[in-house]
Amino acid sequence: AQSVTQPDIHITVSEGASLELRCNYSYGATPYLFWYVQSPGQGLQLLLKYFSGDTLVQGIKGFEAEFKRSQSSFNLRKPSVHWSDAAEYFCAVGARSGTYKYIFGTGTRLKVLA
Amino acid sequence: EPEVTQTPSHQVTQMGQEVILRCVPISNHLYFYWYRQILGQKVEFLVSFYNNEISEKSEIFDDQFSVERPDGSNFTLKIRSTKLEDSAMYFCASGLSRYEQYFGPGTRLTVT
Numbered sequence: 001a002q003s004v005t006q007p008d009i010h011i012t013v014s015e016g017a018s019l020e021l022r023c024n025y026s027y028g029a030t031p032y033l034f035w036y037v038q039s040p041g042q043g044l045q046l047l048l049k050y051f052s053g054d055t056l057v058q059g060i061k062g063f064e065a066e067f068k069r070s071q072s073s074f075n076l077r078k079p080s081v082h083w084s085d086a087a088e089y090f091c092a093v094g095a096r097s098g099t100y101k102y103i104f105g106t107g108t109r110l111k112v113l114a
Numbered sequence: 115e116p117e118v119t120q121t122p123s124h125q126v127t128q129m130g131q132e133v134i135l136r137c138v139p140i141s142n143h144l145y146f147y148w149y150r151q152i153l154g155q156k157v158e159f160l161v162s163f164y165n166n167e168i169s170e171k172s173e174i175f176d177d178q179f180s181v182e183r184p185d186g187s188n189f190t191l192k193i194r195s196t197k198l199e200d201s202a203m204y205f206c207a208s209g210l211s212r213y214e215q216y217f218g219p220g221t222r223l224t225v226t
Contacts, residue, residue, distance in 0.1 A: 041219070043220055
């Protein structure tokens with residue numbers, strides 16, 4: 001069955017520390033991969049996406065993610081976290097053909113300590 | 115930067131009532147979607163809409179649900195007779211192609 005797993009429900013980091021949020025997927029073929037961020041009371045904002053090519057993709061707000069086909073992973077990273085990064089982060093996958101729907105992970109809630 | 119907007123931000127309704135959730139997608143987008151997120155659960159796909167018809171729907175999207183693009187700018191989700199379990203955050207999304215989806219801020223629906 002198609003699924004997206006974000007193993008960490010909550011993560012707490014200190015401001016200025018590095019961050020890695022994990023995402024693993026189970027899918028029939030290599031999907032399109034996305035990271036979204038949701039701040040309180042806000043919608044889902046697209047941080048970055050992977051379609052093909054370079055497996056290290058750059059996004060907005062200083063985030064990057066690396067696609068590893070052998071591990072079926074698409075982990076999100078940031079070298080130095082800011083207090084404003086506190087939010088919930090969702091990994092999602094979409095099909096290259098056929099279905100239109102995205103499948104989302106359960107999300108990781110990030111807390112940033114001053 | 116253009117964005118998807120949704121109204122209202124919060125809707126409270128009684129069980130059995132009809133509700134219409136409204137969305138204004140990004141103006142040149144062609145693909146439209148509704149998702150929902152029950153509190154504490156994953157974001158789930160409901161329906162996609164392209165070329166004035168439903169292109170895909172999930173098993174959640176039963177006869178109680180319908181979508182419409184009544185004019186060139188709005189995209190609506192109607193729930194005919196709401197149930198308690200319809201309480202959720204409903205997200206509208208749109209995309210210029212089928213490979214990108216931009217989400218709105220959501221409408222929180224509370225069914226009492």
